[in-house]
Amino acid sequence: MRNPLRCSIIAFGILMVVLSNGVHAAPSPGTAQGNTPAVRFDPHDLSGVWQFAPGGGGQGPGDNFPPLTAWGQAKYDANKPGYGPKAAPGGNDPILKCDPMGFPRILFVIWPFEIFHVPGRILMFFEGQHTIREIWMDGRKLPDDPDPRWYGYSIGRWEGDTLVVESTGFNEKTWLGAQGQPHSDEMRTVERYRRVDRNTIEFNLTIDDQKTFTKVWYAEPRQIKLKPGVEIPESFCVASEEEEFTRRIREPAARPQAKE
Amino acid sequence: MNMSKAFLSITVMLLLLSRSASAHHGNSAYDETVRVPIKGTVTEFVWSNPHSQIYVDVKAKDGKVVSWAIETNSPGILTRAGWTRRSVKPGDEVTIILCPARNGAPVAYIGSGDPGTKVIFSDGRELDFTDKTAK
Numbered sequence: 237m238r239n240p241l242r243c244s245i246i247a248f249g250i251l252m253v254v255l256s257n258g259v260h261a262a263p264s265p266g267t268a269q270g271n272t273p274a275v276r277f278d279p280h281d282l283s284g285v286w287q288f289a290p291g292g293g294g295q296g297p298g299d300n301f302p303p304l305t306a307w308g309q310a311k312y313d314a315n316k317p318g319y320g321p322k323a324a325p326g327g328n329d330p331i332l333k334c335d336p337m338g339f340p341r342i343l344f345v346i347w348p349f350e351i352f353h354v355p356g357r358i359l360m361f362f363e364g365q366h367t368i369r370e371i372w373m374d375g376r377k378l379p380d381d382p383d384p385r386w387y388g389y390s391i392g393r394w395e396g397d398t399l400v401v402e403s404t405g406f407n408e409k410t411w412l413g414a415q416g417q418p419h420s421d422e423m424r425t426v427e428r429y430r431r432v433d434r435n436t437i438e439f440n441l442t443i444d445d446q447k448t449f450t451k452v453w454y455a456e457p458r459q460i461k462l463k464p465g466v467e468i469p470e471s472f473c474v475a476s477e478e479e480e481f482t483r484r485i486r487e488p489a490a491r492p493q494a495k496e
Numbered sequence: 497m498n499m500s501k502a503f504l505s506i507t508v509m510l511l512l513l514s515r516s517a518s519a520h521h522g523n524s525a526y527d528e529t530v531r532v533p534i535k536g537t538v539t540e541f542v543w544s545n546p547h548s549q550i551y552v553d554v555k556a557k558d559g560k561v562v563s564w565a566i567e568t569n570s571p572g573i574l575t576r577a578g579w580t581r582r583s584v585k586p587g588d589e590v591t592i593i594l595c596p597a598r599n600g601a602p603v604a605y606i607g608s609g610d611p612g613t614k615v616i617f618s619d620g621r622e623l624d625f626t627d628k629t630a631k
Contacts, residue, residue, distance in 0.1 A: 317522060318522015318523065318524050318525075319522040319524075323522055323524040324524055325524050325525035325598070325599075326525070327522070329522070346573070346608070346609075347570070347572060347573070363572050364546070414522055463629065464629075465629050466576065466629050468572075469571060469572045469575060470545075471545045471546070471570060471571070471572050472545060473545060473546055474544070474545070477544050477545075478546075478547075481544070481547050481549065481567075484549070484565055485547070485549060485565045485566075485567050485603055486525070486567075488565065488597070488601045488603045489525040489526065489567075489597040489599065489601060489603040490525045490599070491599055491601065492599060
């Protein structure tokens, strides 16, 4: 302790760095890997703004879905998406009219989302369509006969350092992703979130919908990345504005043979 | 800097080594394998979610004016790229590097999923779609 003042300044600096990284009381604190100094994080605290990393299934759970049932095939044939193997100008993507994107599609879009831990719940606040999804963490069970919803009904629990979320109670009006993948109101999903370092969550999704698919669909694993410093802005999809956009840009761009 | 010379060529062909999602609903109406410059005067900048829009009048050599309608990203993405609702104003003289509609209509896309698309002002300033918050 040759220079107590200098030691105090260094200690204070270290404390500020730790606090600025948002470390909380951790059940099993982790550390970041890589060339940068290890940053402690709480794997049970997913607070912050996050966004899916590019890749995998793009803006959806992917094209690698299991064989469709006859019901699922008919629904898929009717969908005319802007992405994937069936992509074409125009189309009938429900979100073109500002319909709610629904789950799980809202996860995969090009905008970030924020996670909040509140008593008894985890909330996901999505920039896309300015939507909140709630995950009940109070030990309740899934309802036996839920009303169909755009975002379903979700309960979560911790299995070690993995957040496991089960959902049911979806309506049939949404697509699973931008590629037009269908689903029914019998769909049940399981999400798994595991924070492996301060900036990364590993994500897995299972879709069980026997009315649509002949097998359970294990979607491609994805990574979700922390977006430090990003704030979620107001970002409603307003039907009247979207109609005007369609009139001025979408329809002229999709019209066949515009050349003279 | 005489950019008009540089952009006199008809079409800038760029093979994209990698492509990420450009819009949330799909961009199949646009040719994202090319980058085409247009030069003109901004008539309107619509700052709205989920599609902002830039409207530009382009005058041809014969004096005929073609009005272009250009789709771009949401205010959230544009804000993270350093834009504001005042970044582009009616009367601005701009060159825009864009992905044109496949059908030949004067409609186009510029945005975060298509590297190289951007707005260049007459004083040389540029606005692109790089996420400035990315660490």
